[in-house]
Amino acid sequence: MTQTVHPPNSSGKQMLSEQVYAYLRDAIMRGDYAPGDALKPQGLAKEQGVSLAVVREALVRVVGEGLADRLPNRGFAVPAFSDRRWQEIAEARRTIEPVVLRMSIERGDVDWEARVRAAHHRLARTPAFVPEEGEHYSSAWSEAHRVFHRTLLEGCGNPVLLETFDRMWTASELARRWAAQRNPDRDALGEHRRLEEAALARDADTAAEVLAQHLTLTAAALTGCTQRQG
Amino acid sequence: MTQTVHPPNSSGKQMLSEQVYAYLRDAIMRGDYAPGDALKPQGLAKEQGVSLAVVREALVRVVGEGLADRLPNRGFAVPAFSDRRWQEIAEARRTIEPVVLRMSIERGDVDWEARVRAAHHRLARTPAFVPEEGEHYSSAWSEAHRVFHRTLLEGCGNPVLLETFDRMWTASELARRWAAQRNPDRDALGEHRRLEEAALARDADTAAEVLAQHLTLTAAALTGCTQRQG
DNA sequence: ATTCAACAAATAATCGATTTTTCGTGTTAG
DNA sequence: CTAACACGAAAAATCGATTATTTGTTGAAT
Known part of the structure; x- marks a missing residue:
């Protein structure tokens, strides 16, 4: 040519x-x-x-x-997260994300609803623990998990808030990687389902509450598993 | 030696x-x-x-x-902020900062109280608009302003949340620089004083409300002054 | 006059090598 | 035996120069 x-x-x-x-x-x-x-x-x-x-x-x-x-x-x-730092990240997430979720639920349009549905469907269908050759976690589930949580918030329509989510998620996942080695994820399927339902029902109060609890439980399950004390 | x-x-x-x-x-x-x-x-x-x-x-x-x-x-x-982006930054701040302020007020110790007092005192004593040789803003006031707002939040004791504040503040100030050229800051002295009082009185509701309003007013005053449309 | 290609200048991206600082080991003074 | 130093190896930081990409210009074809 x-x-x-x-x-x-x-x-x-x-x-x-x-x-x-x-x-x-x-x-x-x-x-x-x-x-x-x-x-x-x-x-x-x-x-x-x-x-x-x-x-x-x-x-x-x-x-x-x-x-x-x-x-x-x-x-x-590579950063070695202390237990303290892991808790700080978790606290920051449950401080900010429920508020953004409220905004998202109040503003999200039909397209957002569709994407929430799709993201949840994908997450629910992705096996959580099928570590492949030499991997100690499922990158497919991990990615679906991220997309689900992010999509929930995307209805807010504010890129700055979503950037904040991205940064916190990255930090959170980095810490989780190694905590999860000894203390594998608990089954959060029910929580994710309730999140989706509340969001699509435009029930901001319930959704924010479920998200806060979801984050609290996840943090609690992983606390004490990090490398060195802070 | x-x-x-x-x-x-x-x-x-x-x-x-x-x-x-x-x-x-x-x-x-x-x-x-x-x-x-x-x-x-x-x-x-x-x-x-x-x-x-x-x-x-x-x-x-x-x-x-x-x-x-x-x-x-x-x-x-150098980034040229659109009006849309400026509004997004402002919205992100008034979404997140009041929540963190609540946490800060609930947790801050006496040392925090002292630092809030000092930061407010310094801010109140710094002249807001004495552009020096060739400058179009007062860097001294700008820094005192930042320290005051940050100190208010520092009682939360969570570095991750404070990092989030830092990032948003940077973006906010960068946008403000050029908006403020045509539309100089309104006098926010009263708002800052009310913020300090509510914080030290541990009145989280009032403080969060005043902060949200403060951010809303500042955003409104500067909207429409940025460079290019988005 | 307008459009597109070829060429030239400017700038970004990359490289190979040099300088500086740290890290580890052995040595010696106390 | 311990601690401070000296010295060499390793690694980080920096530099000067090369390569690749973009930008601007010129000129021929339409």
């Missing part, structure tokens, strides 16, 4: 740092590295076949999202 | 990227660059007398905090 005038980024080819960033984010979230593990630019650069600058940029971004710690002149590491 | 065993970071000398990052953050927040202005690594590197790598790292961090936009292969730029 003839080469038309260079369209910006037409080839879909993305920056190397973007790829490495995505790799690091996924690997850390997936639990490929243990909490406290050092993330050495040199090793990563060799593994990924890129230069230090690329790895460095990716690491800086990863730190910005709370997925890694940085000690100046001492390198990067 | 003899050189003792290298203590980590003893000289207080910090990384170059840290300095450049601080410079960029302050310059953008201060309004040294106009919304939409390109942040060119080459120019910055020359200005700051450092290499591209450190500027690049600083820029990536700045983007991570929402203080700059990035278009792959097209560089970095």
Whole structure:
């Protein structure tokens, strides 16, 4: 085919740092590295076949999202959450999310309703505990779980609030990864169903209450399972 | 004096990227660059007398905090907030901050009370509009304002919630910078005083109400003053 | 006059190598 | 035996230069 005038980024080819960033984010979230593990630019650069600058940029971004710690002149590491920090994250979620859920239920349109239904259906149909080859959790269920909770809130129509949810979810999941190893998730199927029902019935009071309780129970189930004390 | 065993970071000398990052953050927040202005690594590197790598790292961090936009292969730029985005930020603040304020008032100890008093005193004594040489706002008042609002919430004792406040405040201030040029702040002295009084009286209902109204009024006063429509 | 391709300049992204700091080991003074 | 130091290896931070992409311009074809 003839080469038309260079369209910006037409080839879909993305920056190397973007790829490495995505790799690091996924690997850390997936639990490929243990909490406290050092993330050495040199090793990563060799593994990924890129230069230090690329790895460095990716690491800086990863730190910005709370997925890694940085000690100046001492390198990067996977964060090891304390029990205290895990509780703080859980508390922040149950402080904020019920309020946003109310707003979402008051504002969500029919399209939102449909997406809530779809997200719940998908979550309910995804087996929660089928760790595949070498994995210690189901990434499929984990993703469906995230989408369900996020979709519930998306009716609020406020990207800033949803960004806040995203950040807290990331932190929450990162902590859960390792807590869940010893203390697998309790069955929250009923809670999720009640959440969906209350949301679609536009019963903000019940929904907010169920969500708060859901978060409290999850936090309680996982407390005491994290790595080091804070 | 003899050189003792290298203590980590003893000289207080910090990384170059840290300095450049601080410079960029302050310059953008201060309004040294106009919304939409390109942040060119080459120019910055020359200005700051450092290499591209450190500027690049600083820029990536700045983007991570929402203080700059990035278009792959097209560089970095100071974000130009739309009116819609400004309203979303304001709504997010009045959705979350009153709830956190309640928690803070219920939990804050005497030390917190003292800090609230001090922060309010400082804010009340700082003249709001004495733009110095070439400045279009008072950085002293702006900082006192931030500290007051943050201190009010610090009683909650939850770093995650305070981080959320920090992010929203940054975004809020960045948008306010340019809105305030045409539409200077209204006098919020009375509202701040009522906030302090309600907080110290442990009247969570009143405090949350005043804060919500304070945020609503501020948002209303600044709406319609941003750069481009969204 | 308008459109599109080829070329040139500017800027972003990446790389390879150098400098700086930390970490680990062995040595010596007390 | 302990503690402070010196030295070398490892890793982080920085730099200078190269490669790739975008942007602006020119000129020919329609």
